[in-house]
Amino acid sequence: MKKKYFFTCILVLFLISCLPGCGKAPEDTSITTEASASEVDTAALLSQLPEHVTKEITVENETQKIDADVICTNEDDIREGTFQEREFSEEEVREAVTASGFQVADESIALSIYGSYLSWQDLDQDKGGEIEESEESISSLTDSCKSRIEALLSQLNVNQEIVSCEYGTRGGSEVFSYETSGFYNGIPFEWTDSTIAFSGSGEMIDGSLASFCIVADYSVANETTAALLPFDSILDRFAALLENGTISCVSSGQPVETIKLCYMLEKTDDSYQFYPVWNFEVEYTADWLKGSFLAEATRYVVLDARTGELIDYNDGGA
Secondary structure (H helix, E strand, O other), rough: OOOOOOOHHHHHHHHHOOOOOOOOOOOOOOOOOOOOOOHHHHHHHHHHOEEEEEEEEEEEEEEEEEEEEEEEEOOOOOOOEEEOOOOHHHHHHHHHHHHHOOOOHOOOOEEEEEOEEEEEEEOOOOOOOOOOOOOOHHHHHHHHHHHHHHHHHHHHHEEEEEEEEEEEOOOEEEEEEEEEEEEEEEEEEOOOOOOOOOEEEEEOOOOOOEEEEEEEEEEEEEEOOOOOHHHHHHHHHHHHHHHHOOOOOOOOOEEEEEEEEEEEEEOOOOOOOEEEEEEEEOOOHHEEEOOOOOHOOOOOEEOOOOOOOOOOOOOOOO
């Protein structure tokens, strides 16, 4: 895995948001649901979610298969409301790094803060190049490094979790590289606006903190319990979108492998609205996105969990 820097991430996100079929849902020609979300007890609904769904939907000689695990990482309460972006201060960042047990020399640190964007870099540490994966003690070493980064995120009071990491060697040094993404009450974020990141990345080299960045974090401005549609109604809605031609079967013929409850973020003037969605995921939506950390790499169809409305659709392509 290559280390990903902020400006590269934003550029790739922007380019993908400009692609046909990515980042915008087509016009939905038929929105009908059999049950009103307000009539359904959310806690009872969550307790009845299936663990796995198998289904086939055939439209004009094409079949879309669903062979998917159903994932909801918080079955106690699902929320909707408003987030405000966090703003970091230099003092709290330096205190958090020190409180996490990292020893650094102030004269070698390049710290940049632009509102909710934070970049911290030790200029004395070697950067760049591929990481060669190490087979020896990979599990214990990775767990140790993860624990130290998690302590740093906790000290910063950041609402993000490590979603991928790699441990190996580069130029004779031991390197731990990681990426984070935003979560709320254990539920991951999705977003339709390419300028919203709520993510981060960083590296440790020979046990020292070499770099980290945070691309937006949040605090809760207001929230309430979200009323969800029954899951069967969500599946019916997915089938109806295929049958009326609003969406198409995955071009590669791949089945939907995961149906995951996430929080969708939509930017307003000075805040972010969040609400629950069901994300129908395939292994990857296009060959050139395989292995990518971007949401579009696996996101096929996103439905509002409260109404069944189509929020986003990526048809894949080549």
